[in-house]
Amino acid sequence: GQSLEQPSEVTAVEGAIVQINCTYQTSGFYGLSWYQQHDGGAPTFLSYNALDGLEETGRFSSFLSRSDSYGYLLLQELQMKDSASYFCAALGDFNKFYFGSGTKLNVKP
Amino acid sequence: DAGITQSPRHKVTETGTPVTLRCHQTENHRYMYWYRQDPGHGLRLIHYSYGVKDTDKGEVSDGYSVSRSKTEDFLLTLESATSSQTSVYFCAISEGQRYEAFFGQGTRLTVV
Numbered sequence: 218g219q220s221l222e223q224p225s226e227v228t229a230v231e232g233a234i235v236q237i238n239c240t241y242q243t244s245g246f247y248g249l250s251w252y253q254q255h256d257g258g259a260p261t262f263l264s265y266n267a268l269d270g271l272e273e274t275g276r277f278s279s280f281l282s283r284s285d286s287y288g289y290l291l292l293q294e295l296q297m298k299d300s301a302s303y304f305c306a307a308l309g310d311f312n313k314f315y316f317g318s319g320t321k322l323n324v325k326p
Numbered sequence: 327d328a329g330i331t332q333s334p335r336h337k338v339t340e341t342g343t344p345v346t347l348r349c350h351q352t353e354n355h356r357y358m359y360w361y362r363q364d365p366g367h368g369l370r371l372i373h374y375s376y377g378v379k380d381t382d383k384g385e386v387s388d389g390y391s392v393s394r395s396k397t398e399d400f401l402l403t404l405e406s407a408t409s410s411q412t413s414v415y416f417c418a419i420s421e422g423q424r425y426e427a428f429f430g431q432g433t434r435l436t437v438v
Binding site: 247315 | 385
């Protein structure tokens with residue numbers, strides 16, 4: 218089966234850096250992506266790693282280590298608007314996306 | 327924003343009744359997906375489609391069926407709704423050559 222584990226909740230202060238980890242176990246793996254979801258909204262794509270290493274997109278960076286079946290999302294210079302849930306998702310066989318249970322990020326002033 | 331529309335956005339139905347949710351895309355993407363989202367479970371794949379009339383089961387397909395007669399439409403049917411199917415349902419699309427999925431705004435379904 219498919220399994221992606223991530224912390225359920227993280228709290229940080231405005232301006233800080235936070236890292237959200239994700240470990241995965243999937244049959245067939247083509248890459249790891251990250252999505253943001255605000256309360257009542259739809260998930261929106263943030264970043265994707267197909268290869269090992271770090272991908273940077275503005276204040277957000279994502280990392281993948283295939284050998285460790287591990288990745289993380291790094292959010293820098295946290296802003297209040299970053300308060301949301303963050304999901305890692307593995308791209309598996311037949312172009313299926315499998316999601317973790319999500320990490321709720323609380324940003325405090 | 328990707329052109330993806332779900333209907334209805336909200337629905338309340340009675341146990342035992344059939345329900346159909348519709349997902350419509352204007353992006354001509356090959357892949358379409360139905361997910362359900364419940365607290366503590368994230369997004370779980372119900373069914374997906376890899377082309378017209380080509381569908382397959384996901385992780386939580388029991389009690390659900392799908393159909394895709396046109397590229398742009400993907401229907402999810404609950405044959406006989408149960409209270410355990412109360413959830414928020416999201417449709418997503420993907421181009422296949424890229425690694426991101428685009429989501430509709432969701433349908434909140436309540437089975438009473």
